[in-house]
Amino acid sequence: MIRTWARGGARAGAARAQRAFVFVLPGLWVLGVVVWELCRPTSGQLLQLLAAAPAIACAGTGRRQCVVLGGLCALLALVPLGEMEPAAGPGVRVTACLAILAVVCASYLTAGRRLRLLRELERAQEVAAAAQRVLLRPLPARIDGMALAADHLSASEGAAVGGDLYEVVGTRHGVRAVIGDVRGHGLEAIGTVAAMLGSFREVAHDEPELTGVLRRLERSHQRHLRERARAEHPSAGGCEPVSPLAEEFVTVLLLEVAGDGSVTALNCGHPWPYRVGCRAVAPVSPAEPMPPLGLFPLPEELTAVRCGRLRPGEGLFLHTDGAADARDAAGEFFPLTQELRSSVESIGVGSSAAQPGPSPTGVVEDVREALLRHAGGRLTDDVALLMMCNDRVRVPPQGPTASLAVPGCVEAGHPE
Numbered sequence: 001m002i003r004t005w006a007r008g009g010a011r012a013g014a015a016r017a018q019r020a021f022v023f024v025l026p027g028l029w030v031l032g033v034v035v036w037e038l039c040r041p042t043s044g045q046l047l048q049l050l051a052a053a054p055a056i057a058c059a060g061t062g063r064r065q066c067v068v069l070g071g072l073c074a075l076l077a078l079v080p081l082g083e084m085e086p087a088a089g090p091g092v093r094v095t096a097c098l099a100i101l102a103v104v105c106a107s108y109l110t111a112g113r114r115l116r117l118l119r120e121l122e123r124a125q126e127v128a129a130a131a132q133r134v135l136l137r138p139l140p141a142r143i144d145g146m147a148l149a150a151d152h153l154s155a156s157e158g159a160a161v162g163g164d165l166y167e168v169v170g171t172r173h174g175v176r177a178v179i180g181d182v183r184g185h186g187l188e189a190i191g192t193v194a195a196m197l198g199s200f201r202e203v204a205h206d207e208p209e210l211t212g213v214l215r216r217l218e219r220s221h222q223r224h225l226r227e228r229a230r231a232e233h234p235s236a237g238g239c240e241p242v243s244p245l246a247e248e249f250v251t252v253l254l255l256e257v258a259g260d261g262s263v264t265a266l267n268c269g270h271p272w273p274y275r276v277g278c279r280a281v282a283p284v285s286p287a288e289p290m291p292p293l294g295l296f297p298l299p300e301e302l303t304a305v306r307c308g309r310l311r312p313g314e315g316l317f318l319h320t321d322g323a324a325d326a327r328d329a330a331g332e333f334f335p336l337t338q339e340l341r342s343s344v345e346s347i348g349v350g351s352s353a354a355q356p357g358p359s360p361t362g363v364v365e366d367v368r369e370a371l372l373r374h375a376g377g378r379l380t381d382d383v384a385l386l387m388m389c390n391d392r393v394r395v396p397p398q399g400p401t402a403s404l405a406v407p408g409c410v411e412a413g414h415p416e
Contacts, residue, residue: 139167142391151365163193163381164180165182172205175256177255178200180252181382181384196217200213210266211304213266249293255388264304267290269289269292272284276358277311279345281337320382320384322383324336326380327380335374
């Protein structure tokens with residue numbers, strides 16, 4: 001968040017510098033014309049160039065500067081400069097003055113329309129930004145003892161959301177998180193993202209088991225596709241339409257972190273997360289994922305996968321395939337594992353009791369910046385990054401039965 005504010009401040013400073021430069025440029029232009037006419041008289045022929053100054057002022061600053069500078073230029077055009085010929089001087093000066101006034105009037109009207117369009121664009125951007133924040137809302141720094149950080153990069157220029165989704169909520173069943181990737185990217189996938197996130201935010205609190213959450217998400221996805229198909233093919237009437245939308249799917253990874261740090265997961269075609277802790281980064285790959293939602297129905301028997309226990313300071317780094325599949329100019333894939341390890345090692349683990357593990361915000365920002373550098377700022381797919389870190393108070397082991405974190409993952413109901 002701090003780096004985001006810093007980037008916003010840098011952009012604001014650059015905008016102010018640009019406005020100052022454009023405001024100074026017309027003055028320099030007028031000064032140059034006057035000095036040239038005084039040093040090398042042209043009988044007032046260069047005075048017509050003064051008409052460019054108010055046009056530059058209108059384009060770069062505003063209508064007030066345009067009028068002020070235009071009046072100054074018109075007065076300068078009427079003042080004899082240098083050794084103007086008596087016969088040609090007055091006619092040239094009057095012509096230059098009229099040309100300047102005509103440019104001032106045209107620039108004033110054009111600048112007014114430009115300002116109205118800019119205000120409308122700013123209001124539209126504010127509305128769009130508010131809608132995007134509601135859809136993919138920023139995560140709090142902590143939820144029930146879990147430190148969080150997330151970021152999203154859209155492949156569509158100017159968009160803050162796309163085909164990737166994530167959410168973390170605190171429930172009476174534990175901290176539950178979802179990350180997913182809708183088929184396709186950009187603005188076309190936003191409808192499916194909204195349907196999935198809206199459903200998860202409700203059912204995560206209602207369903208006692210993670211398997212129930214996944215089944216509700218599947219039903220919500222199917223209902224969303226049917227509604228879209230009817231809207232795009234109204235001739236189908238009340239029947240089930242045949243539409244390519246039926247082939248749309250979404251990968252989903254569901255995680256639940258209980259109060260004791262134990263982690264259970266359900267994976268439908270999504271990349272498994274990384275376990276981060278104690279200067280070590282290891283990919284979690286306990287089992288073969290199920291097919292993405294929308295390709296095939298879920299099996300009748302669903303069993304959540306147990307992924308060990310997160311001790312204080314340990315975390316999980318979740319991502320979408322847009323991060324691992326990003327390429328540079330040479331076609332090389334982004335080394336996600338290597339960059340994640342580098343970030344954890346550079347931040348340092350166990351440096352203080354208040355911060356026993358890596359900072360989720362620091363790790364997410366480091367990976368984001370490395371990804372953008374690798375891709376040269378040009379992404380072909382949306383990217384979502386999410387890190388959850390157990391930030392609960394460390395409790396000393398109570399006797400010989402105290403267990404350590406299990407590096408692997410097994411199915412729920414089986415011994416670790």
